[in-house]
Amino acid sequence: MTSNGVAIDDPMDQVVERLHDPKVAAALVMVLDHAESLAVLAAGADGLLRRGETIAETIGDELQELRTANAGSSPLGDVDVAALTRLGGSVTAAGPALEQLVASDMLRSDVIDVLAMAADAAVDGRDRAAAGGSDPGGALALLRSLKDPEVQRGLAFVLEFARSLGRRMGA
Secondary structure, eight states, X not given: OOTTSOOOXXXXXXXXXXXXXXXXXXXXXXXXHTHHHHHHHHHHHHHHHHHHHHHHHHHHHHHHHHHHHHTTOOTTXXXXXXXXXXXXXXXXXXXXXXXXXXXXXXXXXXHHHHHHHHHHHHHHHHHHHHTTOOOOOSHHXXXXXXTSHHHHHHHHHHHHHXXXXXXXXXX
16 A cells, blocks of 8 residues: 555555655664674684674683682772673673674575675765766656666565565565
8 A cells, every 4th residue: 555545556666665764764774784794793702603602701810810819909990890701691681682683694604795785885976966977757767667677676676685585574
């Protein structure tokens, strides 16, 4: 159903209709703009998860050693040893969420590659549009652009993504 109340059966029309929603377009651009950062964050989270328990244990052991060795005086000066201990506990507490992230498909290299490609395309598209790139003009000009092989490949990806997402949402 469109904003004017007309039913849309074609998935392509549904995608185009959704892309006309400024909130959807802005959210998609934001995700694409940050895809590379998300990939770096995911890789960092993977490393932290793999070593998180060891890091937390090491920090806790070292802090306990400092407490025992200095009984009352701290060689760390104004550093709050209790806060550092809590930090180690926080890393350990975040373990299940980080483990879930690592176990999910989000960190697969092919997923990261697709997100990186989408991020590059988003930045390239933004730059070309800002530089006065293609102006679709009216509806007929927009329809003519569907003959462009690059546009066809991009729309095929969007359609297949929408179908795949729809299947998963229905499950």
